[in-house]
Amino acid sequence: MSRYPLEPLDLSALKTVPLAARGGKVRVVDFAAPYPKGSGAAGLLASLPRLLAADALRAVVEAMRRARASGKPILWGMGGHVVKCGLAPVLIDLMRRGYASAFVMNGSAAIHDFEIALAGHTSEDVEAVLPDGRFGAAEETGREMNAAVAGAQGAGMGEALGRRLQEIADPRFAPASLLHEAYRRGVPVTVHVAVGTDTPHTHPSLDPAALGRATHHDFRLFCALVKALDRGGVYLNTGSAVVLPEVFLKALSAVRNLGHPVMEFTTVNLDFLQHYRPRVNVVERPHAGAGGRGIALTGHHELMVPLIAAMLIESEP
Numbered sequence: 001m002s003r004y005p006l007e008p009l010d011l012s013a014l015k016t017v018p019l020a021a022r023g024g025k026v027r028v029v030d031f032a033a034p035y036p037k038g039s040g041a042a043g044l045l046a047s048l049p050r051l052l053a054a055d056a057l058r059a060v061v062e063a064m065r066r067a068r069a070s071g072k073p074i075l076w077g078m079g080g081h082v083v084k085c086g087l088a089p090v091l092i093d094l095m096r097r098g099y100a101s102a103f104v105m106n107g108s109a110a111i112h113d114f115e116i117a118l119a120g121h122t123s124e125d126v127e128a129v130l131p132d133g134r135f136g137a138a139e140e141t142g143r144e145m146n147a148a149v150a151g152a153q154g155a156g157m158g159e160a161l162g163r164r165l166q167e168i169a170d171p172r173f174a175p176a177s178l179l180h181e182a183y184r185r186g187v188p189v190t191v192h193v194a195v196g197t198d199t200p201h202t203h204p205s206l207d208p209a210a211l212g213r214a215t216h217h218d219f220r221l222f223c224a225l226v227k228a229l230d231r232g233g234v235y236l237n238t239g240s241a242v243v244l245p246e247v248f249l250k251a252l253s254a255v256r257n258l259g260h261p262v263m264e265f266t267t268v269n270l271d272f273l274q275h276y277r278p279r280v281n282v283v284e285r286p287h288a289g290a291g292g293r294g295i296a297l298t299g300h301h302e303l304m305v306p307l308i309a310a311m312l313i314e315s316e317p
Contacts, residue, residue, distance in 0.1 A: 026051065041310045056295050061311045063234050063266040063293075064099055072232035072265075073101035075225055077248065079239035080108030083178070084123050085302040088113065090309050092181045099312055102188040102225050103178055105158065106243045107198035110179065110191045114161060115141055117169040117177035135199075142203025144168060150210045156218035157211075158182075158189030188225065190218035192247045219247065226251045229265040236268040237282045239301055245269075245281035252286055263290040270297045270304055 032049040039046075048054040067074050076091060094100045105113070115122035118140055129135045148164035149157055162183025165174065174180045182189045193215045195201060195208065226248070229235060237244055255262055267286055269278040274296055283294030297304060 042314045045311050045314060053297060053299075056297055057308070057311070059293070060234075060236075060266070060268050060295055060297065061308060061315065063268075064308075064312060065315055067232055067234045067266075068098045070232050072234070073225060073228045074099055074234045075102050075104055075229070075236065076100050077104040077235065077237045077240060077244045078109050079106050079241070079244070080112050081239045082301050082305070083109050083112040083116070085300075085305075087301060087305050088116070088176050088178045088181075090306055091178060092175075094309055094312065095182065095185065095187055097313070097316075099309075100187070102190070103158070103182055104222060104225075104244060104247075105178075105189065105191045106240050107191065107193035109240075110158070110161060110193075111141060111145070111198060111200065113177050113179050114145055114165065117165045117174050117180050118144070120170065120173040120176075138199070142200040143205050145200045146203055146205040146207065146211075149214045150205075150207045152210065152214045152217070154217075155214070156221050157191040157193070157214035158218055160214060161191065162189060188221060190222045190225070191215060192218060192222070192243055194243060197243075219251065222247065223251045223255050227255045227260045227262065230260065230262045231264045233265045234268065235265070235282070236270060237278050238270045238305065240278070241271070241273075241275040242277055245277040249281040249285065261290065262286075263292065265292045267292070267294045268297065269295075270299070270301070272298065272300045274298055 030050040032054075033047045035047045036043045048057070050058070064074055066072075082091075091100060091103070095103075112122040115138070126135050144164060145161060148160045151164075152160035155163070158179065162179045165177060165180040166183060169177060169180050179189055191214075193201075193211065195211070200206060201211070226235070235248065237248065252262060265286075267282045269282045271278065279296065283296050286292070287294050
């Protein structure tokens with residue numbers, strides 16, 4: 001006997017419906033298939049289920065394929081971790097194939113890529129060198145990046161860094177640098193910095209005015225790239241949780257303010273954590289009243305970017 005005064009609800013009159021009439025969002029036809037041994041990347045991709053993230057992944061690939069076919073830009077925004085994961089060769093190959101129209105970097109991505117071109121390595125052991133103040137004190141990185149920016153001569157920071165690397169990059173490592181290879185092919189690179197976030201800002205050779213001019217030039221260049229997204233372009237934010245989502249939203253607003261609507265395009269946030277700013281500034285807000293689609297894919301860059309690249313390559317005739 002229950003001590004509670006409230007009686008359980010009688011469900012005997014509840015109306016039911018046939019399972020066939022109800023239907024369902026998950027169907028056997030959408031299930032994954034076992035991977036056929038020896039079928040390679042194409043077999044792996046075809047075996048994925050047509051549900052949830054696997055279908056979102058297909059949607060990203062299809063949007064990129066349509067953008068390339070229609071001559072619309074595919075813009076890759078990236079934080080430093082994308083470079084540190086060793087993905088530059090994959091992105092350079094996508095650039096050659098027409099799946100990367102421009103690269104949009106925060107300061108960290110530019111630093112790591114620049115160091116790769118110079119020395120073939122990057123990413124210092126911060127915990128080991130922070131106690132005595134050696135963190136961020138690499139001579140060549142600060143000296144050469146600041147010299148490039150100071151000598152930009154009307155160019156933006158990305159272009160200035162690429163131009164400098166044509167002169168000083170180690171030939172053994174230059175082909176693995178996005179800055180170097182994009183400049184060599186005339187593909188735009190914009191670099192967006194917040195003063196004080198990047199190690200070259202502490203180097204004695206920094207010219208703050210030159211830095212501001214160069215990165216603001218790149219913001220205006222990025223605005224021109226965003227303008228071209230209208231009706232079919234793709235913007236991917238990979239691994240930047242704060243700076244690039246904010247830059248993207250301001251660029252989009254500025255372009256629309258100037259009378260360019262920028263509608264019906266695709267945005268993608270790709271990261272191993274879905275943060276607030278990428279979700280609202282990249283995936284959601286840009287499509288309010290403008291159509292198009294925002295897609296969030298959660299996964300490690302070193303797995304997801306090669307997977308997207310494989311799907312694009314396998315889709316080619």
